[in-house]
Amino acid sequence: MKPIRVLCAIALAAMLAGCAGSVSVPTAIQPLSTDQKAALHLSDVSADAATGVLMSDGDFGIVCQKVRSYIQVQSPGVLVDQSGVATALKMKIHFTRFDRGSAFARAMLIGLGQIVIEANVTLEDASGTTVAQYKVSKDFALGGIAGATTSVDDVEDGFAKSVAAVVK
Numbered sequence: 001m002k003p004i005r006v007l008c009a010i011a012l013a014a015m016l017a018g019c020a021g022s023v024s025v026p027t028a029i030q031p032l033s034t035d036q037k038a039a040l041h042l043s044d045v046s047a048d049a050a051t052g053v054l055m056s057d058g059d060f061g062i063v064c065q066k067v068r069s070y071i072q073v074q075s076p077g078v079l080v081d082q083s084g085v086a087t088a089l090k091m092k093i094h095f096t097r098f099d100r101g102s103a104f105a106r107a108m109l110i111g112l113g114q115i116v117i118e119a120n121v122t123l124e125d126a127s128g129t130t131v132a133q134y135k136v137s138k139d140f141a142l143g144g145i146a147g148a149t150t151s152v153d154d155v156e157d158g159f160a161k162s163v164a165a166v167v168k
Contacts, residue, residue, distance in 0.1 A: 024162045026134040032123065036131065040167055041080045042071065042123075043088035049095040063093065066160035074168050089123045089131055093163060096120060097137075100152045106141070107148035114141040115155045121163055136162045 097118040105113025138159040
């Protein structure tokens with residue numbers, strides 16, 4: 001009887017950890033028009049962080065690569081070569097909060113040790129003018145086994161899916 005309980009606990013933890021990779025709907029601050037979405041092409045995806053947000057160049061690179069991958073899967077043809085389309089926009093992800101949280105605290109109680117990623121995503125034309133802007137955030141605060149086994153990489157994956165949803 002005990003092995004069944006252990007398997008059930010592991011299965012439940014795996015299902016709850018899947019929430020970290022789910023898509024959060026981006027909040028439109030200045031949305032793309034229907035015509036702009038229909039003719040949308042992106043030539044670049046880059047990231048930076050606000051003062052006080054502790055992230056490395058490696059963190060930026062991982063998130064940008066994940067965003068590019070999800071855009072290619074969800075919206076084929078949107079990403080183009082830098083010289084491919086003169087009207088291509090650039091996506092800039094400006095992190096306003098990046099908190100890795102604590103797996104130990106998440107294991108102790110729901111809400112403690114929360115992982116939080118927040119950013120403003122802008123689409124800019126070749127002259128640097130903002131064409132569209134969105135706020136994207138992703139967090140994870142479950143406790144117990146699910147909280148202890150979920151990492152910032154899992155939440156970054158969900159965040160990248162949410163950023164890719166901007167151009168979907």
